[in-house]
Amino acid sequence: xxxxxxxxxxxxxxxxxxxxxxxxxxxxxxxxxxxxxxxxxxxxxxxxxxxxxxxxxxxxxxxxxxxxxxxxxxxxxxxxxxxxxxxxxxxxxxxxxxxxxxxxxxxxxxxxxxxxxxxxxxxxxxxxxxxxxxxxxxxxxxxxxxxxxxxxxxxxxxxxxxxxxxxxxxxxxxxxxxxxxxxxxxxxxxxxxxxxxxxxxxxxxxxxxxxxxxxxxxxxxxxxxxxxxxxxxxxxxxxxxxxxxxxxxxxxxxxxxxxxxxxxxxxxxxxxxxxxxxxxxxxxxxxxxxxxxxxxxxxxxxxxxxxxxxxxxxxxxxxxxxxxxxxxxxxxxxxxxxxxxxxxxxxxxxxxxxxxxxxxxxxxxxxxxxx
Numbered sequence: 001x002x003x004x005x006x007x008x009x010x011x012x013x014x015x016x017x018x019x020x021x022x023x024x025x026x027x028x029x030x031x032x033x034x035x036x037x038x039x040x041x042x043x044x045x046x047x048x049x050x051x052x053x054x055x056x057x058x059x060x061x062x063x064x065x066x067x068x069x070x071x072x073x074x075x076x077x078x079x080x081x082x083x084x085x086x087x088x089x090x091x092x093x094x095x096x097x098x099x100x101x102x103x104x105x106x107x108x109x110x111x112x113x114x115x116x117x118x119x120x121x122x123x124x125x126x127x128x129x130x131x132x133x134x135x136x137x138x139x140x141x142x143x144x145x146x147x148x149x150x151x152x153x154x155x156x157x158x159x160x161x162x163x164x165x166x167x168x169x170x171x172x173x174x175x176x177x178x179x180x181x182x183x184x185x186x187x188x189x190x191x192x193x194x195x196x197x198x199x200x201x202x203x204x205x206x207x208x209x210x211x212x213x214x215x216x217x218x219x220x221x222x223x224x225x226x227x228x229x230x231x232x233x234x235x236x237x238x239x240x241x242x243x244x245x246x247x248x249x250x251x252x253x254x255x256x257x258x259x260x261x262x263x264x265x266x267x268x269x270x271x272x273x274x275x276x277x278x279x280x281x282x283x284x285x286x287x288x289x290x291x292x293x294x295x296x297x298x299x300x301x302x303x304x305x306x307x308x309x310x311x312x313x314x315x316x317x318x319x320x321x322x323x324x325x326x327x328x329x330x331x332x333x334x335x336x337x338x339x340x341x342x343x344x345x346x347x348x349x350x351x352x353x354x355x356x357x358x359x360x361x362x363x364x365x366x367x368x369x370x371x
Contacts, residue, residue, distance in 0.1 A: 006050060007178075008173075022127075023123075025050070030073050031082050031087050040340060041125075043069050043071060043127060044069075044126045046060065046071070046124070052120040053117075058078060082119045088105045101304070108301075114177045115348065120344075137368070142289075146286075150192065153196075160226070164231075165294065167207065168358070191362070191366060192369070195371060199221070200220075202223050206227050224247050232263075245279065248283055253365065260310070261296065268310055272290070276290075288324045289365065289369075290324065290327065292314055293310065294330065296351040
């Protein structure tokens with residue numbers, strides 16, 4: 001077994017979860033009343049366990065052990081846990097809770113920044129199980145024009161348009177805590193650049209002032225991320241010109257859905273069609289990937305609604321159109337949730353990914369691109 005890295009390594013983070021027999025730095029968060037957790041795969045052997053910031057290593061049989069393929073927190077372990085009074089607050093406090101759908105629990109703990117991250121640990125382990133989840137299909141025919149530009153070494157622009165998930169909310173790099181992992185849009189862009197020998201021009205980041213891209217004619221991949229937290233597809237329709245079309249990108253990742261949950265599938269798809277129609281008319285050279293959303297926490301009152309219905313509609317829509325692909329993040333997340341509790345891979349306990357789930361976003365997009 002090679003040395004386990006104790007820092008963010010792009011290539012390691014982007015190794016597909018569904019390939020090989022080793023998972024690096026999979027996140028776990030124990031509640032106070034729990035001592036065992038299932039990971040994505042049953043554990044055969046644990047190689048290393050670190051705090052989420054990778055500054056502390058935890059020891060076998062002292063801090064943790066493995067029982068029946070599960071990761072177990074031992075009595076007296078130094079590993080952090082989430083106090084029940086913080087996970088299920090008894091009283092409402094602005095910015096720290098949501099209503100809770102679980103019987104007998106009025107509130108669900110919530111927190112931005114590193115509120116959840118600092119209570120998580122990461123496990124690197126070997127398994128013997130095959131991935132039996134959704135197969136993410138390569139859709140290189142749908143993204144052929146963008147990929148051809150990369151193959152030829154032509155200057156290109158990749159643009160991400162969506163909500164807070166797409167801004168990188170709760171990724172350690174955006175929060176400013178170790179291991180400072182990039183957001184999934186940044187990881188995808190950096191991986192494409194590395195594989196095709198490009199330099200990345202990090203032109204526009206979320207919440208920064210939008211600016212004109214300076215083209216050089218060189219082998220440069222321009223990164224533009226105009227996502228805005230809290231936005232839905234209505235906002236997406238109203239801002240598509242300034243946030244997408246004006247940049248004339250070559251690949252667009254359209255990623256709304258989380259904040260659309262109160263909308264029916266048909267309403268959501270009508271809005272998506274309006275956004276796509278505008279893109280096709282004003283950026284005819286662009287390939288488009290419709291990125292289905294992760295699921296919100298089922299315990300979070302007011303959030304878990306129609307999101308689970310959107311992916312099949314996006315997939316059918318893309319199948320009938322040229323130059324449009326669909327990335328099945330909802331299905332991948334749903335599959336992992338069948339083994340892992342939501343809070344093991346969330347950044348805020350309601351609707352944001354932590355580094356581990358952000359990596360899966362990146363893996364899913366790269367698989368669609370045939371990478």
